[in-house]
Amino acid sequence: MLIDQENILRFKEVHTPFYFYNTALLKETLQKIKKEISAHKNYIVHYAIKANANPKLLRLIAQAGFGADCVSGGEIERALDTGFLASKIVFAGVGKSDWEINLGLDNDIFCFNVESEPELEVINELAKAKGKIASVAFRINPNIGAHTHANITTGLAENKFGIAMKDMEHIIQKAEQLCHIRVLGLHFHIGSQILEMDDFIALCQRINQLIEQLRQAHHQVEHINVGGGLGIDYEHPDKHPIPNFSFYFNTYAKYLNLSDGQQLHFELGRAVVGQCGSLVTRVLYVKQGATKQFIIVDAGMTDLIRPALYQAQHQIENLNSREVLEKYDVVGPICESSDVFAKDILLPKTHRGDLIALHSAGAYGEIMASQYNCRALPQSYTSEELPDIKS
Numbered sequence: 001m002l003i004d005q006e007n008i009l010r011f012k013e014v015h016t017p018f019y020f021y022n023t024a025l026l027k028e029t030l031q032k033i034k035k036e037i038s039a040h041k042n043y044i045v046h047y048a049i050k051a052n053a054n055p056k057l058l059r060l061i062a063q064a065g066f067g068a069d070c071v072s073g074g075e076i077e078r079a080l081d082t083g084f085l086a087s088k089i090v091f092a093g094v095g096k097s098d099w100e101i102n103l104g105l106d107n108d109i110f111c112f113n114v115e116s117e118p119e120l121e122v123i124n125e126l127a128k129a130k131g132k133i134a135s136v137a138f139r140i141n142p143n144i145g146a147h148t149h150a151n152i153t154t155g156l157a158e159n160k161f162g163i164a165m166k167d168m169e170h171i172i173q174k175a176e177q178l179c180h181i182r183v184l185g186l187h188f189h190i191g192s193q194i195l196e197m198d199d200f201i202a203l204c205q206r207i208n209q210l211i212e213q214l215r216q217a218h219h220q221v222e223h224i225n226v227g228g229g230l231g232i233d234y235e236h237p238d239k240h241p242i243p244n245f246s247f248y249f250n251t252y253a254k255y256l257n258l259s260d261g262q263q264l265h266f267e268l269g270r271a272v273v274g275q276c277g278s279l280v281t282r283v284l285y286v287k288q289g290a291t292k293q294f295i296i297v298d299a300g301m302t303d304l305i306r307p308a309l310y311q312a313q314h315q316i317e318n319l320n321s322r323e324v325l326e327k328y329d330v331v332g333p334i335c336e337s338s339d340v341f342a343k344d345i346l347l348p349k350t351h352r353g354d355l356i357a358l359h360s361a362g363a364y365g366e367i368m369a370s371q372y373n374c375r376a377l378p379q380s381y382t383s384e385e386l387p388d389i390k391s
Contacts, residue, residue: 002237002359003278008319010386011355016282017299019366019380020357021057026276029242030064033272036245040253042262046090048228048269049075051363054380057273058082067110069228069267073100080107090225090265092139092187101126105134112136113187113225115162117171120181127180134180137225139187140168142206144199162188168210172219186210189227192270197251200229204255211257225265226252232274237315237360243271270363277362279304279378280319283354284333293328295350300332301339302370303378304361308338315359316342323349330356334373 002022011020037043046067049058053075059082062068067088068079079089091104092113101123104112114120114136127134141162163171168186175181190203203226211221230248233240248271258264281299288294306312316330326349330341341358350356369377 002241002275003317003319003357006389007383007386008355009389011280011319013387014280014381015379016280016355017297017303017378018280019054019361019378020278020280021054021362021380021382022276022278023056023060023382023384025241026057026060026273026362027064029272029276030061030066032242033066033245033268034064036249040249040264042258043249043264043266044088045266045268046088047272048267049079050367051269052273052277052365052367053078054366055082056380056382057276057362058084061272067265069269073097073103076100076103076107076109086110090137090187090267092189092267096123098122098126102130105130105132108132110135111184111223111225113139114171115139117163117167117174120171120175120178124178124180132180133182135182135184136175137185137187137223138163138168138171138175138183139189140165140210142188142190142203142210144190144202144206165210169214169217169219172214185221185223185225187225187227189267190229192229193231194229195231197247200226200248200251201255204252208255208257221262223263223265224256224258225267226256228267228269228271230268230271232270232360232363234313234315234360237275241275245271272363274360274363277360277365279314279358279361279365281356281358283350283352283356285352286328286350292344293326295328295330295347295356297330297332297341297356299341299358299378300334300373300375301336302334302372302375303332304341304358304365305368305370306361306364307341308336313342314361316345316347317357317359318348318350319355319357321348321350321354326350334375 046069047061048069062083068084070076071093086107089109090111094115123134139162281297285296301308325346329343332339
């Protein structure tokens with residue numbers, strides 16, 4: 001179970017809404033990843049901090065030996081503060097500011113994932129001012145569509161991310177002439193919440209083409225970073241609490257033509273933390289509308305924006321009631337019509353005060369929370385931090 005009965009009893013003493021993290025599941029997931037990549041001596045995993053930057057989770061991930069994929073200076077600072085080694089930090093992002101680049105240089109991070117020629121020039125200038133050599137990989141836009149929501153696909157030519165394939169050789173040649181740049185390799189990322197391995201196979205085939213093109217032009221590619229994107233099962237989290245990492249990693253082993261000595265980097269986020277987190281909220285009212293029933297809870301789109309932003313569906317569970325099923329819309333208190341978690345779903349007959357859990361909220365949940373309507377940000381707890389059950 002994602003949440004056991006003992007923890008449900010302890011929830012009664014906690015102010016809602018809040019995030020609950022099943023750290024036992026997170027540790028099991030981390031061990032599964034480590035086991036699977038151990039079969040591939042040249043595989044390296046960086047955790048994508050943008051998925052969830054909760055320090056309690058980050059410390060566990062860092063202790064497991066993973067690197068960090070950061071997309072801001074703040075994420076680099078959080079990674080360093082929670083135990084990630086600077087030598088395992090990659091810094092991506094289409095709009096890196098000067099202070100963020102300087103932060104990476106000052107801490108000697110592993111790599112900057114460069115997304116444009118102007119960015120390359122700025123990194124070289126800033127590295128020169130510090131008398132340093134910046135290691136870079138070039139994010140190439142492979143013009144590959146992923147079977148996912150339009151807002152989280154990143155590998156099409158129309159997206160803002162990456163360098164066009166036609167410009168790849170030019171920018172590498174330019175970088176090799178810059179005295180304060182060291183070219184490590186190539187970076188790719190085609191999107192998020194991808195469940196069809198065919199998308200990753202298509203990426204492998206495109207990378208093979210590009211690597212061969214560079215080989216013929218006498219350019220060596222030491223490191224290949226394929227990003228992340230592996231999705232989770234939002235519909236049946238209890239059945240599939242841990243993604244099929246074996247299938248995922250073996251797909252790259254089968255279809256990507258790596259040379260001896262080449263290292264393959266992954267930037268997994270959602271697949272690491274998605275299933276370990278649930279948003280727990282309390283029922284304020286059960287309202288009978290003109291045509292349907294509404295469960296009005298004290299959590300809203302300020303606490304979990306994915307349903308409003310991506311039309312995402314989370315499994316919703318009444319943690320208290322086991323009565324006959326009825327049909328409800330589950331909505332929040334925010335003054336927006338989009339503040340809806342689910343429509344026309346079956347739940348046990350629900351009452352004021354019942355606790356409701358929205359599962360699979362460990363990724364892009366707490367980290368995207370806002371204070372719209374002057375609401376407080378949700379707190380978070382692990383099982384170790386919950387209050388004892390009162391006798």
